[in-house]
Amino acid sequence: MLHRNAALVALGAFLLLSFAIAVTVALPLMQEELYAADEATPQYSELALKGKQIYQREGCFYCHTQQVRTIPNDAAFQGPNKRPSRPSDYANDNPVLLGTERTGPDLKFVGDRLPSKDWHIGHLKNPRAYDPRSIMPSYAHLPEEELEALAEYLVSLRDWSVKPLQQPERLADLTEADLPEEFRSLQNPFAGDLQGAVAIAEPIIAQSCVACHGPDLRGKQLTEKVRSADLYERSQARSEQFLYWAITVGSKLGMPGWERSLSEEQRWALATYIKNIQQIRP
Amino acid sequence: MRLTYREGAAARAFIYGGLFWMFLGMLFGLFAAVLMVWPDLIVGLPVLEYFTFGRVRPVHTNLVLFGWLTGAYFATLFYMTPRVVGGKLWSEGLGVFTALLHNLALGLTTVSLLAGGNVGREYAETPWYIKWIITATFLLVAVNLFMTVKNRTEKGELYVSAWYFLGALVTTPIIYVIGNQFLLPQNPIWGVNDAILNWFYGHNILGYWFTPVGVGAVYYLLPKLTGNPIYSHKLSMIGFWSIFWVYGPTGAHHLVNGPVPYWVQTIAIAFSVMLIIPVWTVVTNFYGTMKGKWHLVRDSVPLKFLTTAIVFYFITCFQGPMQSLRSVSAITHFTNWVVGHAHVALLGTFSFIMYAAIYYMLPRLTGRAIYSKALQEWHFHLSLWGFLLMFIDLTIAGLVQGAFWAQNQSANFIEGVAMMRPYYILRAISGAVIILGQVLFGWNVYKTATAGKPFEAGQDAGEAAPARAVEPAGA
């Protein structure tokens, strides 16, 4: 009888486990294509790898996943190519930081959404300044060069087959003359339809803009160095085309570019709203 | 110089060490829970400001899983193995030495994780040199127990608990070494295969360590506490062999809909669903063993813990197969639902089993009766109600989160973060209730060991069974 012999019981358990190792460990390990990189795979600089170390050390991966699933629920986290993440995206990752919980947003393509290192450094120092409801820890106690490395790592988390957004340093310093050629001649689809623009813009502003620009949209101090714009004041000096461009690309100082998260129509509605802000909400 | 140890010294050492890590680990859990409610609590405080959520959380999981539960499991193995196979523990001295090594490893774990030693792999966070100490400890424990079995005096059929113990002892070190990237300072395996390894380990440490030793302990305790033999030998066999067969290939159910090959996920899901077989047979066998003895539960706190733990085991393993399905995982994955599942398994089931085991073993290891029955009752009720509150809270929170993401396709994420706040507050409160229960437990253990009345076997409820656990029916 099997159960009289301790060695046989142990051997049986061992053999059953070996089956699992063969099928679910050894077999995937032998799949060459699971290690292959392609043009979308992140290439980490030395500084970015140092940032990854800090990311591990501080346990960012307990709150942030780095995997966009193959289901529509994750659509907002997809990169510019509108796709889930795939094995080749991780070919240069060791360890791979897929994560198991989404207390905060997925970061697999965060470098595409938020390409500004200054934005990241400001956010890491005081997440509550960007949104008071955030429960992310403040990392203001980390030395400046570590925050720099973390930010470098975060902006390299993107789809490398697509060029990163080109952002100006500071919008505040720019004038109409700096507006790129291709934006100058664009037509505003909401010309003469202010109500249509307000209907689209208002919910977006409440959801995505007041956190940084303040409920009155008059701007607020985000960090010691960064102040968001007073939209009443800026709207005076800008054309609708300039505002549309500013909203589309953002700035390194900390205005996110919305090209990849809002549609053209939505961005035009926002530009129209801000251009006429004195009239809409005096 | 030759040290000699009184019988039971190793088991006692592991119990006291385990309790220490349980308090510390739970306090870190509470600290993490509070940080999710007030993230700026520690901002600007010297040194303390480094202990952000991401550093505190792995200390919690490592201490409760490896310090507390594993410590209590070693104690259980050292106590029960000689008693089910006949004879004495091979070496008490080696046992006490492993207890020292174990506590050393946990101390190093705590310090290194707080100081930023996290290597970025869940449940495998500690630096490689600590993993070597942990592996050595485990192997020494295994040697001690294998020798105990080898020198056994009962030469007949091994009792079912011994199957589970032996199975766990051979498989766990293999899983640990493979899953921890072969304990090397530099991970040899890159990319998504690192995640596959991580979850092969992450799930099988649960399936081949936390589950079998816990189940084996119930097989020992239930006949002892009720005086009934195990309900069915056949169910015992089906349960044992099927769990060791079915648990192994399920690791990738932690990566459902993720960036690992579809077939790897599918295998994991299929085996996860099959896990219903071992779980339901074991649960049936346990409740069958209770037949005609339910009246004993009223007076026996260990039986209260055991019978509720079996319910929670059933819930865990009902949730498990469901949440591994692609469609269910789409909603529950990444949410607090999974945190609820983790706690119903490791707190509601296996910690409860260990509370029962300690209440049973302690008088027999110290020769003193449990100090206070009333404190035992309070421990049970605070643990149970605190835990139920936590579990229900996290489960609802997870569904709210998952439904919100599905509805918005993850846009407007911060709104969902804000929705979690009341649930996080309630979780912290429920955690505090649980910890209060454990303080009473710790006090009771301390008073038992130092001031308990003399104890003689047979004087507590249901101690009707013979010294060796009851022969399986039909053997």
Ligand code: HEM
């Ligand atoms: C018996 C059937 C079981 C099945 C099929 C099962 C299945 C699963 C699945 C699919 C997940 C991943 C959930 C997700 O991330 O979406 C999970 C997580 C988990 N399970 Fe189970 N489970 C079972 C039993 C257990 C037991 C007995 C334990 C404890 C000993 C346990 C402990 C855990 C823990 C700690 C996690 C969380 C892992 C993490 O993300 O950190 N489970 N389980």
Ligand code: HEM
């Ligand atoms: C001995 C009892 C306990 C055990 C075995 C245990 C185990 C665990 C495990 C395995 C996880 C990881 C869950 C996952 O990744 O899905 C976890 C997370 C956690 N536990 Fe516990 N726990 C225990 C008691 C407590 C208590 C008393 C509290 C107090 C409130 C607590 C608070 C937490 C928190 C805040 C997390 C982090 C959840 C997150 O990342 O969102 N735990 N615990």
